[in-house]
Amino acid sequence: MAELAGNVLVGQSGGPTAVVNASVAGIIAEALNHDCVEEVYGALNGVLGILQEDLIDLASESQQQIRALKHTPGAALGSCRYKLKKQADYDRVLEVFKAHNIRYFFYIGGNDSQDTATKISAHAVAQGYELRVIGVPKTVDNDLPATDHCPGFGSTAKFIATTVRELALDNEAMGQGDLVSIVEVMGRSAGWIAASASLAKRRDQPHDPPHLIYLPEIPFSQDKCLEDIRRVLKREKFCQIVVSEGLTDSDGNYVSADPALDAFGHAQLGGAGEFIKNLVEANLPGVKARLSVPGLMQRSAAHSASKVDADEAYLVGQAAVKAAINGETDKLVTLVRGDNDTYSCETGLAPLADVANNVKKLPREWINEDGVSMNFQFVRYAQPLIQGEVAVPHDSGVPTFARLDKSRVDKVLPAYVA
Amino acid sequence: MAELAGNVLVGQSGGPTAVVNASVAGIIAEALNHDCVEEVYGALNGVLGILQEDLIDLASESQQQIRALKHTPGAALGSCRYKLKKQADYDRVLEVFKAHNIRYFFYIGGNDSQDTATKISAHAVAQGYELRVIGVPKTVDNDLPATDHCPGFGSTAKFIATTVRELALDNEAMGQGDLVSIVEVMGRSAGWIAASASLAKRRDQPHDPPHLIYLPEIPFSQDKCLEDIRRVLKREKFCQIVVSEGLTDSDGNYVSADPALDAFGHAQLGGAGEFIKNLVEANLPGVKARLSVPGLMQRSAAHSASKVDADEAYLVGQAAVKAAINGETDKLVTLVRGDNDTYSCETGLAPLADVANNVKKLPREWINEDGVSMNFQFVRYAQPLIQGEVAVPHDSGVPTFARLDKSRVDKVLPAYVA
Numbered sequence: 155m156a157e158l159a160g161n162v163l164v165g166q167s168g169g170p171t172a173v174v175n176a177s178v179a180g181i182i183a184e185a186l187n188h189d190c191v192e193e194v195y196g197a198l199n200g201v202l203g204i205l206q207e208d209l210i211d212l213a214s215e216s217q218q219q220i221r222a223l224k225h226t227p228g229a230a231l232g233s234c235r236y237k238l239k240k241q242a243d244y245d246r247v248l249e250v251f252k253a254h255n256i257r258y259f260f261y262i263g264g265n266d267s268q269d270t271a272t273k274i275s276a277h278a279v280a281q282g283y284e285l286r287v288i289g290v291p292k293t294v295d296n297d298l299p300a301t302d303h304c305p306g307f308g309s310t311a312k313f314i315a316t317t318v319r320e321l322a323l324d325n326e327a328m329g330q331g332d333l334v335s336i337v338e339v340m341g342r343s344a345g346w347i348a349a350s351a352s353l354a355k356r357r358d359q360p361h362d363p364p365h366l367i368y369l370p371e372i373p374f375s376q377d378k379c380l381e382d383i384r385r386v387l388k389r390e391k392f393c394q395i396v397v398s399e400g401l402t403d404s405d406g407n408y409v410s411a412d413p414a415l416d417a418f419g420h421a422q423l424g425g426a427g428e429f430i431k432n433l434v435e436a437n438l439p440g441v442k443a444r445l446s447v448p449g450l451m452q453r454s455a456a457h458s459a460s461k462v463d464a465d466e467a468y469l470v471g472q473a474a475v476k477a478a479i480n481g482e483t484d485k486l487v488t489l490v491r492g493d494n495d496t497y498s499c500e501t502g503l504a505p506l507a508d509v510a511n512n513v514k515k516l517p518r519e520w521i522n523e524d525g526v527s528m529n530f531q532f533v534r535y536a537q538p539l540i541q542g543e544v545a546v547p548h549d550s551g552v553p554t555f556a557r558l559d560k561s562r563v564d565k566v567l568p569a570y571v572a
Numbered sequence: 573m574a575e576l577a578g579n580v581l582v583g584q585s586g587g588p589t590a591v592v593n594a595s596v597a598g599i600i601a602e603a604l605n606h607d608c609v610e611e612v613y614g615a616l617n618g619v620l621g622i623l624q625e626d627l628i629d630l631a632s633e634s635q636q637q638i639r640a641l642k643h644t645p646g647a648a649l650g651s652c653r654y655k656l657k658k659q660a661d662y663d664r665v666l667e668v669f670k671a672h673n674i675r676y677f678f679y680i681g682g683n684d685s686q687d688t689a690t691k692i693s694a695h696a697v698a699q700g701y702e703l704r705v706i707g708v709p710k711t712v713d714n715d716l717p718a719t720d721h722c723p724g725f726g727s728t729a730k731f732i733a734t735t736v737r738e739l740a741l742d743n744e745a746m747g748q749g750d751l752v753s754i755v756e757v758m759g760r761s762a763g764w765i766a767a768s769a770s771l772a773k774r775r776d777q778p779h780d781p782p783h784l785i786y787l788p789e790i791p792f793s794q795d796k797c798l799e800d801i802r803r804v805l806k807r808e809k810f811c812q813i814v815v816s817e818g819l820t821d822s823d824g825n826y827v828s829a830d831p832a833l834d835a836f837g838h839a840q841l842g843g844a845g846e847f848i849k850n851l852v853e854a855n856l857p858g859v860k861a862r863l864s865v866p867g868l869m870q871r872s873a874a875h876s877a878s879k880v881d882a883d884e885a886y887l888v889g890q891a892a893v894k895a896a897i898n899g900e901t902d903k904l905v906t907l908v909r910g911d912n913d914t915y916s917c918e919t920g921l922a923p924l925a926d927v928a929n930n931v932k933k934l935p936r937e938w939i940n941e942d943g944v945s946m947n948f949q950f951v952r953y954a955q956p957l958i959q960g961e962v963a964v965p966h967d968s969g970v971p972t973f974a975r976l977d978k979s980r981v982d983k984v985l986p987a988y989v990a
Contacts, residue, residue: 323646
């Protein structure tokens with residue numbers, strides 16, 4: 155493989171996670187190890203920054219700040235949910251790449267973002283521009299196919315399991331067989347985050363909270379839900395419920411307390427927790443319902459990040475650079491779990507096209523017969539991913555995070571016209 | 573002061589906090605230092621446990637578990653919101669105290685709970701039963717008068733400031749002048765918790781998020797709120813709002829999206845965040861609103877507890893026992909701040925009657941003219957209370973907490989008839 159000399163460009167896309175900046179740090183550190191890499195640039199707000207030629211010089215950032223990225227939530231380069239639509243957009247991306255001699259493009263994101271990455275790759279091939287494109291996985295939802303798990307998920311799982319265990323002690327103190335405590339968590343299409351609440355249970359204590367987990371994989375029934383709650387309240391002082399925002403009924407419509415409908419007349423995402431709260435209050439006299447909706451908190455809780463997750467997020471960044479330097483392109487870095495009982499993980503590669511726009515759901519056989527709890531197969535899968543704590547420096551009592559200088563790369567092209 | 577020999581009883585009441593069990597640990601440890609104390613009992617679920625003679629033997633718990641109480645959220649003895657109503661209830665309490673030779677009663681709780689404590693004290697005096705009653709302050713709301721601050725507040729303040737700083741990085745990555753991010757926090761009558769979000773700002777960076785704080789102390793106006801948001805969105809990529817659940821309009825009615833009304837036809841507590849979200853979506857075209865409602869999470873987040881707060885919660889427990897042994901009764905332990913620039917704090921005593929059912933609000937002069945931000949006086953007050961982190965042991969990736977054996981004290985009285 156002939157060495158390809160040129161510049162590196164990194165972009166972040168989609169919802170941030172507690173550890174997505176660790177992947178940026180891994181990419182920068184590894185890129186600077188290779189002589190064929192001349193400059194290391196960042197695109198502000200993903201493809202939006204490419205279109206607008208808003209690039210920053212990452213090599214000029216202090217090592218201190220790049221190191222601090224490892225524990226900094228959000229997306230330090232800015233993010234976007236923009237999808238390239240027109241042929242002219244792809245032409246513009248390539249024009250910017252040529253103008254800045256970008257030969258290595260790393261795009262950190264989920265399914266939608268990797269769809270963008272593979273299309274940029276195809277366009278470069280079609281135009282005969284030598285470019286290596288490697289996708290770096292990122293999503294708290296853990297729903298990317300081809301990879302054992304996704305960086306970002308472990309930290310959200312740890313935060314939710316921690317929160318549920320803490321909440322349970324509060325609920326236990328206040329409940330007298332008359333308290334339903336509901337936590338609504340993220341997970342648009344798959345129940346990985348909701349399922350991770352089951353990691354709050356102690357080993358061999360299946361009756362530990364959370365008592366009921368409602369997943370997008372299992373169609374929701376109001377009658378069964380009320381039955382479930384009555385059964386738990388007979389046995390326990392309180393009933394702790396974790397519900398995924400992506401809960402749907404048997405027709406596939408979102409379960410939501412919000413009367414707002416989308417363009418197709420379907421209920422919009424969000425409000426599943428409120429729906430269950432209302433259901434309880436309307437049908438179980440004398441029972442109090444309490445709702446917590448951590449919302450965006452659960453993907454930015456760097457103070458409760460998983461060390462395994464943060465380390466793997468850094469690792470996939472490094473691996474992306476190594477793969478590109480070795481001549482790979484149009485691939486996603488994957489995490490491949492070892493076969494041993496003791497958890498181990500290394501990186502692999504999968505075609506970007508296998509990942510783009512596909513969704514990995516919870517296997518049905520990891521969910522118990524009752525439909526509201528997880529079995530040992532899920533625990534065996536998820537528990538290793540939440541191990542270890544990340545030491546976050548504090549100043550004046552709150553965590554301190556990286557702030558990049560964002561020194562702009564000079565624009566050389568005419569302004570982008572949307 | 574003649575030495576009073578007898579048994580100690582501890583109870584917890586009202587909503588738990590991340591550090592309320594540290595006060596229990598402080599009481600037990602100190603009580604066992606004194607020869608005049610024979611047994612150390614706990615009442616399960618506060619006064620409910622006293623009425624029902626549900627007492628446990630705290631001295632028989634392992635030292636390991638009592639030590640672990642210092643970082644365990646919830647209320648390890650169970651809690652209640654029960655108010656003694658009838659004369660017969662007070663008679664029953666005294667009957668139980670006599671039956672178990674309770675001479676020292678420590679009640680850990682907020683305003684309502686201390687009202688119960690002072691009434692029990694008065695009843696004992698009236699009946700000529702020698703009893704020393706000391707209240708131990710506890711409330712995340714920080715709204716008890718007579719004490720500089722309340723154990724529990726510092727940890728919730730730290731969690732909210734941490735969360736807001738983390739969320740801000742997520743919001744900054746996603747916003748393009750079109751994002752409003754709302755966090756609804758606790759605070760029924762006073763805005764201490766909402767105000768504490770301002771600790772997320774860096775020193776001398778008044779434009780740092782949170783950009784707008786809506787407090788119960790300042791009557792809410794929809795028009796001003798929309799103006800505030802428009803002003804911030806002109807300047808920033810996003811607008812971060814923290815709103816207290818106890819927000820009221822100029823008539824004193826709760827601001828709430830929930831159409832449920834109380835018996836007087838007023839909107840019920842909760843839903844202020846949803847109200848602002850709806851306001852934004854209805855009035856600011858193209859602007860997205862995101863809502864996080866940590867709910868009970870914010871009072872049980874032991875994984876993010878303040879070391880100063882946990883230490884002071886232990887200290888007030890110890891101080892309560894020392895005061896009672898010294899002959900004090902019908903008093904609340906208070907926290908008294910030193911006069912120096914460097915934060916220091918010792919305990920004091922105040923009459924329970926001064927505390928019961930009173931509420932301390934944010935001083936108006938600590939709130940800026942704009943009504944939506946805090947000035948240096950608040951920061952000087954609150955910042956010392958969130959300092960330091962509590963090391964919480966983890967097992968399998970989640971924090972581990974104390975579990976008491978709860979060895980029951982034999983009942984000697986006829987069953988309680990409600």
